[in-house]
Amino acid sequence: MLPTLRRLLADPQLGLTVLGIAEPVALEAPVEWVHSSDLVDPTPFLSADQVLLTTGTQFGTDPKADADYRRYVQRLRDRGLTALGFGTEVIRNGTPEGLLAACQSLGLPLFEVPYRTPFIAVARAAGDLVAEDRYAGATWALRAQRAIALAALRPDGLSATLAELSNQLGHWVALFDASGTLDRVFPRETFSAAPDTRATVQHEARRLLGRGKRSSSSVEAGGETLSLQTLGGHDHLRGVLALGGPRALDQASTEVVTSVIALAGLALEQNNALDRAQGLLRSGLMHTLLGGDQKLVDQISRQMWGALPVGPVLVAVVDAPAARRDAITEYLELRVEDSPGQLFFARQEDTIVLCLDRAADGILSDLCTLFELHAGLSEPTEYRQLPRGLDQAQQALARAREGAVGVIGFDVVARQGVLALLARTDAREVGLATLAPVLAHDQTHGTELLATLHAWLLCNGQFGAAADQLGVHRHTVRARIQQAEQLLARDLGSFPARADVWAALLATDSATETGRTTREGG
Template sequence: MLPTLRLLLAEPNLGLTLLGDPEPAARGAMLERTVEWVHSSDLIDPTPFLSADQVLLTTGTQFGADTAADVDFLPYVQRLAARGITALGFGTEVIRDGTPDALLAACQSLGVPLFEVPYRTPFIAVARAAGDLVAEDRFARATWALKAQRAIALAALRPDGLSATLAELSTQLGHWVALFDVSGTLDRVFPRETFTVTPDALATVQHEARRLLARGQRSSSTIDAGGETLTLQTLGGHDHLRGVLALGGPRALDQASTEVVTSVIALAGLALEQNNALARAQGLLRTGLMHTLLGGDQKLVEQISRQMWGALPVAPVQVAVVDAPAPRRDAITDYLELRVEDSPGQVFFARQDDTIVLCLDRAAHGILVNLCTLFDLHAGVSEPSSYRQLPRALEQAEQGLARAKEGAPGVTEFGVVARQGVLALLARTDAREVGLATLAPVLAHDRVHATELLGTVRAWLLCNGHFGEAAAQLGVHRHTVRTRIQQAEQLLARDLGSFPARADVWAALLATDNAVL
């Protein structure tokens, strides 16, 4: 951090005196202002040559040698205040005896600290003292950064290197440090005992973390939440983000702190990548175990799973199949790994081609819903099943996934598909052309003769073959319906008095989605 005005005024060889008598709180705030550099100028408008946090020294030559009461200092001080200078130093006994009261009044009205520089103290001495303070601070911060990086490097060698590294970073910075996983969920925070972020502020940080992760690129951002300045940085490589590191505290990070954070980001990214390499190996093991489980050897899978991740979900289980786009497949797997840790014995999953297959305890249904919501995925879920019937449950889940893909992202249960009936599946297969070929003679007759045979057939079938009900629905005489059905039978070469013929024609109507009517 830069030296403060307090330190500059306290230099014993300079004899600088802060003027005015501000309230203790205001005086304290003034003295804690940082000093980036000291500049001297007697221009009436020196602001083009100044930057914020600088101290300006002047002898007052720009105001002339008139009495102080004849000078309006307010516009001059307003320009300095707008530029954000730390303080104004007035050199006495050069042009004027003492510091003009009107200048002090203007400074006090705008909150600009004003101090007096005695004649015996050259401006260059003030600038040199400030430069020495800045150099001392930079050296001290550089030394601190080296020590902090060494402590963090040693922490990384501990058994749980990632947690130890983040805990040490929190200690060195005096900030809280939070790690959000690949889904944007808070994974761990240090120090946990003093983490007092409000729920609203945490929600703001989590939203920003998810926004950065959704971009899929390495990036950082700074936000204000709960009265703190928060810094967020993604972890992991390009297009393979592993999480987000968030830091919060009473003050913003300076250059030395930022360098330390950068080194931690590299270490954390490396640790997460190593974890990901291990996760890939575990993923291959999971896939093999899933095939073994589908093959019927539950005992072997149970033994290995218990040692690696915990017990398998207790039967009856539901099988879910989730589409897993390649760009987000690693992130989805990372999310599920974390959920397995959080909910042992409720989820077992494995990759299968372009999908992820899950065996779920009934209590884990919320995990599947959250997964689809978070990553905008489609999923199909089987009916409850024993492990012996797992292949059949997998087929049910795949059928549910096929139906789910017809709509918005979400979960579709096989039970819903089953309740819609077998014939409803015809509208979602390649049976359309067969259906059109079946109905073609009737379609051609209606088109050439402007008849309504096909519409009459549909209404008659919906009325279970009752001529009177169909006639009432169509608004024609029942003999007209009977005549049309007879014509349709001749064209279709089918006896619609038989159930198989009626079912065949009805299936053709469903396969064409009634688009021919």
């Protein structure tokens, strides 16, 4: 942290006198260094946050050169200088009124340097303040890092480390997991009291994680400066460390934060290695559970994560893309901690299988929404019938993949009937071969045998009802059906033949298409 202009002006040995300050807050501006120059335009040799001293020889002898003063001060202001010091009794007696007016108008602090105070003394005093503050910052950083290192040795090292960082900085510190969900925050009261800030930092954390690579950002929200940094490797981000407070971090604070980022990243990597081992254990337990040994699985689960959900349970199967599998697993581990006895899960090939308490299906919906996943959900299933529930969930997942992300329950599949499954299997080619003579006749002769066949079957073989639906005479329907029987070489007066043709229509989507054509034509 750099010393402020107020501290430099307060040195009694310098005898500096403030002449004009447009805003009192200007006294809190930092002083990086002090230079002296009588050039008309010294800005090429200056940088922001510096103080310039001058005796005024560049202004000439015209006391009314107000325009010259204003242009001069404007150049200093544009360069970002902290203040201007005027040495009196060297070239001029007192400070020119035009210079004072220009400084007050443009908001640049102006002070007088008495004849007895050489410019080098002002520069030396500023240098001493800079060195003093840098030493204080380095000393504080060493103390803070020592306190944080000791905190890391506690049983819950990660939480203790973040709590100590918050205490040392006077900032709140938050950790977001790999899904962008808030994992822990210190102090919780400060963070919870600012909902707008909380929403902003969570959105920014998820944005950084969505990029999939190491990155950082700084944003303003609620009057605070928020700093965020991803944790983990380039290919496997583990979370985001966020902190905020009324002021931006200085160099010493940034060094301390950098050390904590390294510690937190290491802790999360260790946790991830443990999670992988637990994942293998979970997969083995799920295999055992499917084999019928619920008692053994429940005993081990109670020691590791808590009791299994009470049966009957809902079985869910969720797609788990390789790029997001670790993040999905971490999210589910956190949900297990938050809701013990509500969830058991395990990876199975490219999917994740979940056993859910019947009242905990909201966990599945949240998972699909957050990670944009498809999921299938079984009917309530006892553990002894778990393989059957798994089959139901897998069938529902196959149906879910056909539409938008989200959850499809097996009850939706069941309501559509057994024959509806034919449209989603390899029966399509068989169905096309069955209907080929009718399809070819319609194409060649412009007839509507297929649409008539569909309407007639839908009306339970009633010629009159089918004729009303098609808008033709019932004898026309009869003639078309007889022609279709000849082309198909089937007696459609029998139930097996009708069922076979209806299944072919479903398998080829012809039932849907002809039904739409019939409705549009009617």
